[in-house]
Amino acid sequence: MKLTCYQVDPQPAEMVPGSPDREWMDRFSDRHPYRCLPLVVANTTGWALLSPVSFTATWNGGPRIEDIRLDPDADTPRGLLDRWAVSHFSGGVLTFHTGWLFKTEPGWDLWAGGPPNHIKDGIQPLTGVVETYWLPFPFTMNWRFTRPGMISFKKGEPFCFIFPLPHEKMDEVTPIVKSIHDDPELKRQYEAWGASRSNFLNKLGDKDSEAVKHGWQRDYFRGRTPEGHLAPDSHVNRRRLKPPRKAEPGE
Amino acid sequence: MKLTCYPLQTYPPEIRPGRMEREWMDEFTDRHAYRCLPLSIANCTGWEIATPAAFRATWNGGRDVKDVTIESEGDLHKNFVMSMFARGTLTFGPGWLFKTEPGWDMWVGGAPNWIKHGIQPLTGIVETSWLPQPFTMNWRFTAPGTIEFEKDEPFCMIMPVPHNAIDACEPEIRSLKEDPAFEAETQAWMKGRTEFIARVKAGDPEAVDQVWQRNYFAGKTASGELADTDHIHKRRLAPLRRRQDQGSE
Numbered sequence: 001m002k003l004t005c006y007q008v009d010p011q012p013a014e015m016v017p018g019s020p021d022r023e024w025m026d027r028f029s030d031r032h033p034y035r036c037l038p039l040v041v042a043n044t045t046g047w048a049l050l051s052p053v054s055f056t057a058t059w060n061g062g063p064r065i066e067d068i069r070l071d072p073d074a075d076t077p078r079g080l081l082d083r084w085a086v087s088h089f090s091g092g093v094l095t096f097h098t099g100w101l102f103k104t105e106p107g108w109d110l111w112a113g114g115p116p117n118h119i120k121d122g123i124q125p126l127t128g129v130v131e132t133y134w135l136p137f138p139f140t141m142n143w144r145f146t147r148p149g150m151i152s153f154k155k156g157e158p159f160c161f162i163f164p165l166p167h168e169k170m171d172e173v174t175p176i177v178k179s180i181h182d183d184p185e186l187k188r189q190y191e192a193w194g195a196s197r198s199n200f201l202n203k204l205g206d207k208d209s210e211a212v213k214h215g216w217q218r219d220y221f222r223g224r225t226p227e228g229h230l231a232p233d234s235h236v237n238r239r240r241l242k243p244p245r246k247a248e249p250g251e
Numbered sequence: 252m253k254l255t256c257y258p259l260q261t262y263p264p265e266i267r268p269g270r271m272e273r274e275w276m277d278e279f280t281d282r283h284a285y286r287c288l289p290l291s292i293a294n295c296t297g298w299e300i301a302t303p304a305a306f307r308a309t310w311n312g313g314r315d316v317k318d319v320t321i322e323s324e325g326d327l328h329k330n331f332v333m334s335m336f337a338r339g340t341l342t343f344g345p346g347w348l349f350k351t352e353p354g355w356d357m358w359v360g361g362a363p364n365w366i367k368h369g370i371q372p373l374t375g376i377v378e379t380s381w382l383p384q385p386f387t388m389n390w391r392f393t394a395p396g397t398i399e400f401e402k403d404e405p406f407c408m409i410m411p412v413p414h415n416a417i418d419a420c421e422p423e424i425r426s427l428k429e430d431p432a433f434e435a436e437t438q439a440w441m442k443g444r445t446e447f448i449a450r451v452k453a454g455d456p457e458a459v460d461q462v463w464q465r466n467y468f469a470g471k472t473a474s475g476e477l478a479d480t481d482h483i484h485k486r487r488l489a490p491l492r493r494r495q496d497q498g499s500e
Contacts, residue, residue: 003422006430008437015422024391028338038359038375038386045376045417063278091279101427101437112289113363116374121393124371127363128289129296131482136436136472137444139289144275146368163417168481170296173411175254175266175491180348186257189383190348220382231381232353234415244422251423 003164004103005244008138012099013049013084017241018161020044024119037221037237042116044239046163049098049141053081054155057094057123061148065090068145075155085153092145094123096159101138108133108164112141115158123151129165192227254411255350256491259385263346264303264331268488269295269408275366288468288484293363295486297410300345300388303331305402308370310339312395319392332406339392341370343406344385351379355411359388362405370398376412436472 005015020040025033034040054073061067068087072078088095102110110132114125126142141160145151153159180187196219219225223235256266271294276284285291304327310319319334319341335342351357357379361372373389388407392398400406427434443466450458466472470482 001416001420003420005422005424006427006433007424008427024338033336036375038377039373041376042358042360042374045412047422089284091275091284103433111293113293116360119371119391119393122368124366126290127293128287129292130289131470134472134482135467136433137440137467144366146366163412164420165296166413168483169252170410170488171483171486173252173254174489175256175298177256177258177491177493180257180259183257186350186383193384220384223378225381225383231378235378236415236418239418241417242421244424247423247425247429 001105001108001164004247006101006103007099008101009083009097009099011052013052013096013160014156015047015049015100015244017243018044018046018048018115022117022119025117035218035221039117041236041239044241046111046116046161047241047244048115048158049100049160049162051084051096051153051155051157051159053084054153055081055085056150056152057085057087058150059092059145059148061092063091068092068094073152073154088140089142092148093126094143094145096141096143098138098141098160101136102132102162104132104164106133107167109167110162111165112139112160112162114143115161118158120151122146122149125160131167133167189225189227193225252352252355252411257348257350258346259348260330260346262303264406265301265403266298266347266409266491267301268490269297269299269362270405271295273364273366276364286468290364292483292486295488296363297358297408298488298491299362299405300347300407300409301403302400302406303402304328305400306332307397307399308332308334308341309397310392310395312339314338332400335387336389339395340373341390341392343388343390345388345407348383348385349379349409351411353380354414355380356414357386358410358412359386360408361390362408365405367398369393369396372407378414380414440466440472 020043025031053076055076056071058069059067065087070081070085072081084097086095104110110130112130113127123143123145126144128139130139180190221237223231271291304323306321306323306328308319308321314337316334316337319339321328321332321334331346332341332343349357357377359377360374370390370392373391377386427437447458468484
């Protein structure tokens with residue numbers, strides 16, 4: 001699958017494969033949130049766009065465009081800030097330009113939102129699903145204040161995160177409610193997991209050396225069920241997407 | 252594609268197709284935020300899981316599990332929300348075990364564009380095609396303080412995503428000049444937009460009346476041609492149905 005990134009600014013926002021690291025996840029002892037594989041996989045499933053500017057934005061709580069004020073930090077010229085971050089939509093919404101026009105292959109939209117698990121107080125990223133397989137126009141990335149007040153972005157901070165999403169598959173999904181008793185094999189696996197977890201937690205309490213040494217259950221990380229059944233070969237416990245590269249001549 | 256939902260409780264939290272409405276989007280004059288089609292579509296792209304009861308949670312800024320406290324009328328929250336992971340994390344048990352078809356993971360996060368101050372949803376991607384265990388949905392306080400959830404508020408959104416199609420995705424940087432036909436469309440679109448904004452500013456009654464350009468909403472290119480027959484401007488996903496309704500599955 002190809003994702004074509006057309007530059008509509010001579011120097012678009014830097015685009016990098018999503019990084020697994022988050023400051024708040026680093027602060028736990030032993031960095032143990034990184035053992036929560038779903039978080040780490042989410043962090044790396046997409047590309048981040050990094051802010052070219054540092055600034056503070058202040059919202060007085062009013063509904064007008066003028067009710068948000070942007071002030072550049074010392075390292076950011078005013079003119080540069082105006083090119084990347086603006087108050088445009090009113091209602092406490094802050095708008096970023098990306099400098100890119102993205103084009104996906106037929107059948108693929110682009111999910112555009114905030115970097116997953118990037119904690120920010122006072123403002124939150126909006127999420128859009130865009131039909132980038134035909135749209136000949138760039139989208140903006142928007143954030144909305146969660147309350148009147150001041151927030152800041154720093155140069156190099158991810159302000160947008162994108163990943164391709166199938167255009168219509170979701171519309172074919174039929175969620176079915178089923179009792180676990182009707183799937184004996186799944187029920188057995190589910191119960192084995194429950195038992196293994198209780199056993200593990202009990203041993204932790206007892207300071208049983210084996211459990212304490214392991215510290216956490218590695219089964220999901222390794223793609224195993226408690227009985228040792230392996231996940232499909234395609235189990236992902238580390239994701240490193242390809243960085244964008246210049247198209248070769250004729251490509 | 253099938254998504255199988257196994258209830259793990261007698262009365263698990265309600266799951267429903269993502270709803271389009273957001274309070275802050277309603278507040279714009281003429282509800283014009285809904286004309287931003289990507290937002291409306293995102294709101295409806297997935298199924299949301301709603302709180303069975305209202306509760307309030309407080310984080311004192313401390314690092315322990317007990318530094319987050321939760322209270323509710325009749326302690327109803329104890330069925331679905333707890334402090335478990337420490338450092339300002341709030342954990343929901345969805346009460347369901349989900350199974351996707353081979354090749355599909357589950358994206359799990361907050362309801363898109365649902366504004367909440369003081370706490371934010373974490374996002375995870377789970378290999379629900381084989382995992383025989385339920386996941387938890389987690390939120391993290393953005394600052395010490397008290398937050399509230401109402402009854403029936405979405406605390407989780409699930410959306411099936413392809414397991415590894417993205418690993419083969421190659422982002423390629425190109426100049427628009429290399430694709431003249433696409434560049435022409437882009438320029439026509441930009442020109443149309445600039446002219447439209449100028450007409451609104453000049454008070455052209457027709458443009459003012461129209462207020463916004465409908466091209467993307469209608470799935471049209473700048474020249475007015477239909478862009479694609481499978482353009483989506485309204486998404487209504489299937490609600491859950493009981494297996495009994497359909498015989499053996």
